[in-house]
Amino acid sequence: MSAMRVDAKVVMLGKESVGKTSLVERYVHHRFLVGPYQNTIGAAFVAKPIQVGEKVITLGIWDTAGSERYEAMSRIYYRGARAAIVCYDLTDSSSFQRARFWVMELQNCEEHCKIYLCATKNDLVEGDRSLRQIDYHDAQDFAEEIGAQHFETSSKTGNNVDELFQKVAEDYNSTAFQYMTAEETGVDLGQKKDSYFYSCCHNN
Amino acid sequence: MSQRTERRGIHVDQSDLLCKKGCGYYGNAAWQGLCSKCWREEYQRVRQKQIQDDWALAEKLQREEEAAYASSHGAQTQSHPQSTAPQSHPGHASLGPFSKFEEKKTNEKTRKVTTVKKFFSPSSRTAPKKETQEGKTSSPSISRHASFDTDQVSKDFVDFLKNLQKPGREIHKQCRAFIVAMSSKKDLSADELSECVQDFYQNMADRLLSHYKGWFRRTVVVISSSDSVEQVMDQVEKYIMTRLYKSVFCPETTDDEKKDLATQTRIRALHWVTIQMLCVSMDEEIPEVSENVVKAITDVIEMDSKRVPRDKLGCITRCSKHIFSAIRITKNEPASADDFLPALIYIVLKANPPRLQSNIQYITRFCNPSRLMTGEDGYYFTNLCCAAAFIEKLDAQSLNLSPEEFERYMSGQASPRLNSSEADWPQTGTAPGVTATNTVLAQLNHNLELLSGLSSRQETLMEAAQSLQADLLSWPAGVQQEVNNILEKYPLEILPRTVSAIDANNVDTDNLPPPLTPQVFAG
Numbered sequence: 001m002s003a004m005r006v007d008a009k010v011v012m013l014g015k016e017s018v019g020k021t022s023l024v025e026r027y028v029h030h031r032f033l034v035g036p037y038q039n040t041i042g043a044a045f046v047a048k049p050i051q052v053g054e055k056v057i058t059l060g061i062w063d064t065a066g067s068e069r070y071e072a073m074s075r076i077y078y079r080g081a082r083a084a085i086v087c088y089d090l091t092d093s094s095s096f097q098r099a100r101f102w103v104m105e106l107q108n109c110e111e112h113c114k115i116y117l118c119a120t121k122n123d124l125v126e127g128d129r130s131l132r133q134i135d136y137h138d139a140q141d142f143a144e145e146i147g148a149q150h151f152e153t154s155s156k157t158g159n160n161v162d163e164l165f166q167k168v169a170e171d172y173n174s175t176a177f178q179y180m181t182a183e184e185t186g187v188d189l190g191q192k193k194d195s196y197f198y199s200c201c202h203n204n
Numbered sequence: 205m206s207q208r209t210e211r212r213g214i215h216v217d218q219s220d221l222l223c224k225k226g227c228g229y230y231g232n233a234a235w236q237g238l239c240s241k242c243w244r245e246e247y248q249r250v251r252q253k254q255i256q257d258d259w260a261l262a263e264k265l266q267r268e269e270e271a272a273y274a275s276s277h278g279a280q281t282q283s284h285p286q287s288t289a290p291q292s293h294p295g296h297a298s299l300g301p302f303s304k305f306e307e308k309k310t311n312e313k314t315r316k317v318t319t320v321k322k323f324f325s326p327s328s329r330t331a332p333k334k335e336t337q338e339g340k341t342s343s344p345s346i347s348r349h350a351s352f353d354t355d356q357v358s359k360d361f362v363d364f365l366k367n368l369q370k371p372g373r374e375i376h377k378q379c380r381a382f383i384v385a386m387s388s389k390k391d392l393s394a395d396e397l398s399e400c401v402q403d404f405y406q407n408m409a410d411r412l413l414s415h416y417k418g419w420f421r422r423t424v425v426v427i428s429s430s431d432s433v434e435q436v437m438d439q440v441e442k443y444i445m446t447r448l449y450k451s452v453f454c455p456e457t458t459d460d461e462k463k464d465l466a467t468q469t470r471i472r473a474l475h476w477v478t479i480q481m482l483c484v485s486m487d488e489e490i491p492e493v494s495e496n497v498v499k500a501i502t503d504v505i506e507m508d509s510k511r512v513p514r515d516k517l518g519c520i521t522r523c524s525k526h527i528f529s530a531i532r533i534t535k536n537e538p539a540s541a542d543d544f545l546p547a548l549i550y551i552v553l554k555a556n557p558p559r560l561q562s563n564i565q566y567i568t569r570f571c572n573p574s575r576l577m578t579g580e581d582g583y584y585f586t587n588l589c590c591a592a593a594f595i596e597k598l599d600a601q602s603l604n605l606s607p608e609e610f611e612r613y614m615s616g617q618a619s620p621r622l623n624s625s626e627a628d629w630p631q632t633g634t635a636p637g638v639t640a641t642n643t644v645l646a647q648l649n650h651n652l653e654l655l656s657g658l659s660s661r662q663e664t665l666m667e668a669a670q671s672l673q674a675d676l677l678s679w680p681a682g683v684q685q686e687v688n689n690i691l692e693k694y695p696l697e698i699l700p701r702t703v704s705a706i707d708a709n710n711v712d713t714d715n716l717p718p719p720l721t722p723q724v725f726a727g
Contacts, residue, residue: 009582065541066541072597073594
């Protein structure tokens, strides 16, 4: 059932119906389902192996409930996440405000989590420019300010979707190396300080 | 035992605490009020057969372990230089914790440890107290307390490790040493215990990883090193946590139990929350959906019965899968997190799973972290944590209700289901103030009304019956009276008798011919 080993946890954050799950669905299954009132589609958890250079990195992609009523619980979701894809809808300025909220939360609580700012529904904006409510440069400025990567994607056309996740995997791969070496020294120190093997043997 | 009771501040009469057999030792509720010695005698008598089975198994395990020990003791120095130090004096190591164990021998939890210790080192058999108390019974009787489950797990573990040959023995030794070490740390807080276990996992995984890297080239086993480490770690977790479960699940040093009760009461108080309030997209009218809902509820309740963190996670995952299929059937499309979380909350509210907080804490503390943080099980577990947190903090806003409404529902003055129920009991709706009562109260009122109606009707019936009885009683008297009256009114007169010939009254007899005279004919 959960046989797939997962290297990194990636959380999808963003307001309801910005298209978090569509994004995942497009990326994992290469499809886009249309329907009148579908805020999200697809399963909530996906493990996706990605080829990065010589290695294969498996991302565990966590979909989260975006409704405001679960806001208080959001910290439980992104605990231990290595990357967060914060989504906002290009045609909905309130979703961008909510994205700012998630970014703030992440910066406060999860310093090891890398943030990716992701605009969705780019196809709508390209069809009709007047629908755009978030200026590209505003978002870009915000992304630079928080040190995040910025992508404008469309789950319908698949535009920029693969690039986004590929970037996430590549970044993880390059940081994981530093991370692991840091962790190893940490373990060594801990072992000397308080190890049950140690205490077991030298108890008397 | 008594000391602990006093600390909790519960007043218990001293005589209640003593062994029921009157031997002077303190008894224990877990031993049906007997002391450890009497309980052992009682227990042994009843379950002689099982003891023998246990004995056989224990001996088998011990033989295997001794063989493992003998061979690995000689071999480990060359194959695992990094792990020699901890194992060099295993017998010696067991003595330390054991002296502490003696001090707490009344503690029920330590019994299991004794078993482990016996497996670990023959030296524990020479425990002076045990020998004097039990007289003729020797070491296997100690092992009978280990349940069949535990033995089965040990057996499986040994079987599994056999395939790994030398490193398997190594692993077994490490685990046993760890369990013994843990038994001496009972007084630590839950967080410290958790840290010990997590450290152990980490060390074991690191060691396995470095070992496999070297070993990999020399063996025919063609599996990636991280996969086999994972496999071994699963078995290690299963073995260790089955052994430690009793002492580390919901330990007394934490307030887990209190939280469990609080959550349980909370969920009970929220019985009125409907599927619509949570915006759950499940239609329980559809039979398949309600079937899945029932299965999900069963799974989340079953979680409490499992011992190994991974098995508990398995229950949560199964529960979640059922919820997903329920949503999929209802909506005709795959579910997302936006549908799933509310549905899970609804399931938890309906199921009210036993010891929810304890189970969450236990999994968080003692599950292998690599599984918990990233994998699919971890995802569903996180959602369960969210659901628990949501239920704890649930207020009017989170259900889209006004605070007044929420208060009314919480206090039981009103029920969101009243609107539908009024149709069923139209009489109650007419009474003033009934709108503020909930379903049950409405039904109660209705029943009360019915009852009072019935009683009044019965009263009239009784009255009528009594008057009927009175009528019946007076009726013969009345009839008698009437008869008498008539008799008085028309007294019986006996008139003088007048005899007359039949033809005397006839006036016109003259005109008639003379009456025929009978003639006699001869012949």
